[in-house]
Amino acid sequence: MAVNLHIPSDDAVYPVAGIEIGVTEAGIRKADRRDLTVFRLSEGTSVAGVFTRNRFCAAPVLVCQEHLGGKQGIRVLVINTGNANAGTGEPGLKAANETCDALAGLLGLQSAQILPFSTGVILEPLPVDRIKAGLPGAIKNLAASNWVSAAHGIMTTDTLPKIHSQRIKLGDKTITITGISKGAGMIRPNMATMLSYLATDAGIAQSLMTQLARELADVSFNRITVDGDTSTNDSFIVMATGKSGLLVDSVAHPHYAALKAALAVAAIDLAQKIVRDAEGATKFMTIQVEQAKTVDEALLVAYAVAHSPLVKTAFFASDPNLGRILAAIGYAGITDLDVRGVKLWLGDVLVADKGERNPNYQEADGQRVMKEPEILVRIALGRGTVAQTVYTCDFSHEYVSINADYRS
């Protein structure tokens, strides 16, 4: 079902110098499935993360935040599927810490240098013994070339792996950017969901990393929505090894903007790939809100449209049902919105102007756009100069089937 989800060929997935990856089958929930992935980062790698704001956040998220706040450099990431270790209380925290302790022992590191991630069923105890038993196999398997394997290794209900890889030239240095992501709905039956790991061999000063990760998330993973449900485990990690020889040590560095832009391209692609593989998706929609007064009000409108079940089912049906989009704009929460300033386009077709149906609009034109698998919805509010973009998908029978029929 995935919508235009491009998977690069193996030789177009570039290893990132300074990063090795090991993937193994630990039998965490099911046999014969790659379910345990270890990233080993070379010393001096800068690392930052952005995590779910769900108050029921998972135990590994709490441990990650604690370890990232520490003084020791992060050297290892460990990701298990099959169990989210969420809603598990104190025993869950203990299990996450045990995983870190075991890896630290095997690799001669401190436990605080390890970031643990879990994704899968929630409210069930983490089978930490199976994870510990699997770690030596993952370590034995460590190799720079394992990105594709890792993209498979972190999948749960995803139908396809999600990988982005690119090389750019910054001055006389060739910089590699490679990342992976997973997620197919915000929570698939008890699955706690979105993970993404983005790495570069550019060096980036640790002091810049937290802000950079937040800014990257704000144009990518914080701009996608499938069903509006925020999972308990969402994590986005940015890693910069410095092995290319380029070190960006301040935002004033001549290559900072270009490097950040390239990382943003990667983050947006990895985020979009989650929407493209969303549960039951048949259409990929870009909701662009323009002429807002503030970022907040642009996002209010974009998310009102992107979350409306009525808008999403209309896109599934390829039905240019304009009233539903206008209604969503109207209830989004801008209390002083003057609808006479509102314009709406489907693709290049102006369907509403001055808050009313464009007199020249023909339903056949709207229909033509709605039949495409990729649809741009542009909304101009006529209030200001701010624009924001959100990515989403349609809402199909398949979504209900996937989310209702599982377990029952």
Added chain:
Amino acid sequence: MAVNLHIPSDDAVYPVAGIEIGVTEAGIRKADRRDLTVFRLSEGTSVAGVFTRNRFCAAPVLVCQEHLGGKQGIRVLVINTGNANAGTGEPGLKAANETCDALAGLLGLQSAQILPFSTGVILEPLPVDRIKAGLPGAIKNLAASNWVSAAHGIMTTDTLPKIHSQRIKLGDKTITITGISKGAGMIRPNMATMLSYLATDAGIAQSLMTQLARELADVSFNRITVDGDTSTNDSFIVMATGKSGLLVDSVAHPHYAALKAALAVAAIDLAQKIVRDAEGATKFMTIQVEQAKTVDEALLVAYAVAHSPLVKTAFFASDPNLGRILAAIGYAGITDLDVRGVKLWLGDVLVADKGERNPNYQEADGQRVMKEPEILVRIALGRGTVAQTVYTCDFSHEYVSINADYRS
């Protein structure tokens, strides 16, 4: 599909002294369909309304607000189905006013004494000539006993009429309360949706009416949600004719509280009936949030749960998928929520305690509750003393079919 939607027998629908209703077939969109309803109110009837906050509100909503703000008493309500007169700009306002003018001429009233309502397709011009042509037939038909006919006359995609009627004794007076509502989703393919008319023969001073209507809406129509989409035409009208001989002239009146409580019972029943007849609904869910600090935060949590497509599909599947409810509580927006204070019940079954799975919880117990057509979800936040209740329904294949397959 409607869930436990009780229709009173004709002899249990009590006319309200001072109110006559006429219903006719005006052929507004389809032939052979009751689509035009007129309420005539006796002189001195107090009237107040609560309307959609959608910025794309319909022309009749604007006219109603203007007329309710005027000095002349409201004497007539006129309701057409088949066309919402929304997104229609200046011509739409003109059409709504023309309807009022025509009725005023026929009944010897001022145009400002008439409230117009429209429901049906949006973004299409109101066929005002057909409405005007139908008015004499509706007037000819005026009778106190036409409440059931009116409940049919305002239906669009509703599968059943929605009526509430009761008699109560206040002091030595018998008071009648009768009302009708319509609505089946917030917007069914371009349908603009919820209307309700609630009348009593108690007298209520006009100065009390606006606040009373708001308070009634806040426990009923402002506490239901099907899909989170707020329509452009939502209107709730309260009418008090005074024909019973009882006049409540201040909130300190000895019968004010009892009368308000009886009106609230009626409003809640009429609101719940909309949810019971919601598009594709197979379950009726009451989401009760307790121990909140404020009304706002209780509603944040209640609506997060009620709007979550993952929660709603789980209820459709009778799947006690606790993680989804906890996740919705977690992302609802209470940033300082301590999850260790959270309890969750399905019906009488305590499923989560201290933010974790209740150790004594058996999935079979949750399953038993989930199979019922009426389900109470109770959430205690452990932060305060405020409670709020929201009513919603599940999310089925039928919902997608209804909203995707129409028009396409």
